[in-house]
Amino acid sequence: MPEFMSSFITALGQHSFLQMALAAGLLASVACGLVGSLVVVKRIAYLAGGLAHMVLGGMGVAVYFHSDPMVGAVISALVCALLIAWVSLHWQSRQDTVISAMWAIGMATGILCISQTQGYQVNLMSYLFGNILLVGSTQLWLMALIDGILIAAVLAFYKSLEAVAFDEEYARLRGIPVTLFYILLLCMVALTVVLLLQVVGLIMVIALLTLPAAIASHFCSSLIKMMGLATLLGAGFTTGGLMLSWEPDLPAGASIVVLAGAGYLFALMIRWLWQKRQHLRLHQNTRQDAHQNTHHQDREL
């Protein structure tokens, strides 16, 4: 066992904050796996990015009024999800511009509010880059609750969500309330963003929301399998990142994301090599076919 691993495991037995951090990472990866997969197949990573930055606005307002930032985050995330749904349903042609504007305004509002609150510097940094080592038990319970809601939603609506993600128009023709499911999907993304903010912070939310799912998409034959694999990958990246960051005292959030990014590049490489092999085999097969055909023709002649 490498040394960084054994020292992490020893520390894990000694420090309860490290156990909580590990639990937070695992809880986050469930949401990553489920919702990240939907975000990737529906190609709404950009909307999710906008949502994440707008949530900072809500958290900032909550901090300014001395209420719980998590409550502020949940409320603002859901409001923003509805706002984004409204924009993307009624303003399709300028969707990217409007989302960009909301993205910037949300973030700026958050920073203004936080800057006007005492002791802001610590807060701001932990919102932007996350601090998984400071996760408390209340947050863990909240994360578990959100995971529970997300799992229930996926189990209850799996085939409808799959259909809406794959072919919206066809789902509508089959009598699926597509708009309702789209709003549900964005609300699920909103809750996930709140949850991930705890672990890696706003800047890196998108990475954790998309990278495990993007890797999984290359190796799965169904959405549910993709969700499962993305969850496992997310768990691996958060645990691995935490482990790598422990001994050299690196920021945990950034380590997790860099590890996930490396994993993504590695997966792309594997995929590329595999496709090249497939291609080669296909090429050989067609050459064999052509060879047999010429033989066949010779005999006919």
Added chain:
Amino acid sequence: MQTPVINIQNLDFDYQGQTVLHDVNLNVHQGEFLGMVGPNGGGKTTLFRLILGLIQPRRGKITVLNQSPHQARRAIGYVPQALKFPVDFPMTVEEAVLMGRLGPGNRLGFWKKNDRTAIEPILEETGLIPLRKRRLEDLSGGQRQRVFIARALAGNPQLLLLDEPTANIDVQMEEDLFQLFRQLNQRMTIVVVSHDLGFVSHYVSRIACVNRSLHCHNSTQITPELIEHMYGHPVRVSRFAQETA
């Protein structure tokens, strides 16, 4: 007389101030196999979307199976143009076909055993049994087209609408597909949009030219008049075409 499966009267449709379809009248009868041809942007897909109730006409009336298009939707099997699908979606052939069984009473949870048994004969008929566990990504264009036809059939339609089912498919595949349509036509009405007039005319019972207006030709012979309707202006048949014909 039996009421037509599709009945369109004096239909106008505008898009962004431009008239896309003008004064369209069409009756499609039970058991018919109608081919729809016309230039790109002539309004073929728009007409399909109107029949499906996805868009509303500015003027005129459409009934499908004696109901409004919206009400009749569930009895229509629709095969959209193949180009618009995200092919990298992680999904097997079987899962894609199952989607055709979605409906107001069937949208919660996961697919059940009875859904899987119900699509068995459809997979058989469309020749997808050996491919059922394959990912959509790993299929050829023709195989993928069969998947979307099977998906439409999984809803037990009385009317099948196919939008360019043979685009980007080689000739052998195209012929196989039309054989399948002929077989399906024994139990349902079919309307197929195609760019290939010469080919489609071998199979269909009637041809409709859609080019802002709609003209039907009862004979499936390709006449100069038909070609003129199709392109909206007289077409001079070139020497080259005559020689090769």
